[in-house]
Amino acid sequence: MRNKVKNIILTALQNLQEKEGFLPFSDFDIKRPENEEHGDYSANVALKSAKSLKQNPRDIAETIKKEILSIDKEGIFEKIEIAGAGFLNFFLSDSFFSKSLNEAIEKKDKFGSSNIGNKKRVLVEFISANPTGELHLGHGRGAFFGDALCNILSFLGYEVTREFYVNDAKASTQIQELGKTALGKGEAYKTEKLQEKIEKIKDLLKDAKDEAEAGSLLAKELLEDIKDIVENKLNIKFDNWFSEQKELYDTKKVDQVYEFLKSKGLIYEKEGAEWIALSRYEDSEDRVILRSDQKKSPTYLLPDIAYHKNKIERGYDKLINIWGADHQGHVKSMQAVMKIFGFENKLDIFITQMVSLKEEGEKFKLSKRKGKIVSLKWLVDEVGLDPARFFYLLKSIDTQMEFDICLAKEQSDKNPVFYVQYAHARIASIFKKAEKEGFSLSESLFDISLCKKEEERKLAFEVLKFPEIVEDISFLYNVQNLAHYTLNLAKKFHSFYNSCRVLGNEDESIDKNRLLLAKATKQTIKNALSLMGVSAPEKM
């Protein structure tokens, strides 16, 4: 709906340019004003163009308004007003409105989807927790954000691959440290749970020829747990579990990328180690890629470079990495690496901020290496998957969220997800009744002019906002807007429900019209929740 409005404005601007050499801004916003007196949509194109055109914005708006009305053959607009400093306020016609809602009903579970992604291939790397422990509350941010983002991008016609990078390289310090712990020679990553795992595979460990192999065995065991939780508890299905050891070391890709960088003259020796000159590519400093130890073992960076080179070689149009806050220092380095390969602007990196814990008024920091750890599994078991997902998805990933363990249970009872799900269940119940009474909606069409109550129109308009929300997220990555949208939609529905009787009106055409509106609402809630990985129950 918004795109139609935008297109007609753009056409009008183009006409004006051809006719009168009028050159307004084509970069403007179309918004839904909060105040309904300001129309269904408003555009600030005249305000934006005022400066370059050196004209009064209201005069510009007047010119644009005339042109739009003259080309509006479809009758999209009821009227266009000029208000304030020079806003163009658009009021949609009933026929356009009704037509849009009928299209929405027609599309069913495809309502909101589109092909703007044009089958572009996107690789999204997320969670990528180290196989040295459990998933904790902090991982939940990247997990749910990443999963919902992938769903949305697929919905819009992108070809999305979900990938989990497994840092299981035997050459890495963390696997060797893990191995030491496994063989009783160290304390790293030691927890009760790890101790159980070591006990479980003690026969295998006996045959391990060194720490690296012991670590690798234990990591494999831990990864199985992580996989199980991700797939079965969090309900996230990855396309690839990309093993650093198998895909990068065993295939010699790490060696190859080292040779490649060396041939480019980017590697030099200093203090017994080998460095890569990333500062030439706008990183803040050069980084070590081979340590000064006897084996000249690689740091995390070298395989990571090989990994990103591999991603590029797999032919993706866009790469998205979702990392925890502790990786923020790594962002510049990775972007520098992309420049070396000539793929700048193809990689977007999102940093999820920390989750802090509030318990009896005190704050605990969540860190992988120290302090109190609360596992994600615990949370999901405690509050349920739907409330957990909704709770995380309501918040933008770059605010540090505070989590109150004591309120975890309470959070689950008061979780806004139920407000949304309840709306869906209520509609389902109306349809059960309608079915009993023998209503048939086949060949019925929604007609907004039959909506005499304000609540009906507001609900219909909110439903039609859904495709706009989803489309915006694919550009702005503000996934939290989807959760907030479902709340708004549910609010409009509950309000409608209380003021408008759906069944049993004197005039049966009102019943049918309201049933159609309810049907569109139900489908929209279901589609939106499904993108978030949240269920839409038929009854509660």
Place this chain on the structure above:
RNA sequence: GUCCUCGUAGCAUAGUGGAUAAUGCAACUGCCUUCUAAGCAGUAGAUCGCAGGUUCGAAUCCUGCCGAGGACGCCA
């Protein structure tokens, strides 16, 4: 010390430079013999951390300060 993110009502959070700052929880007042009260209607509650600047217009952009968290390893 340098760099990154954040600071919005009692709490948790929305808010693509636009019009009267929004939602949930908590508080207060009403509303169930009719489709689910896990709901609705209403009231109260915000110097958008502080101070400057840019702009026709700033919660939003810039600078400085204060506060919170994170990163500054040859850990990943």
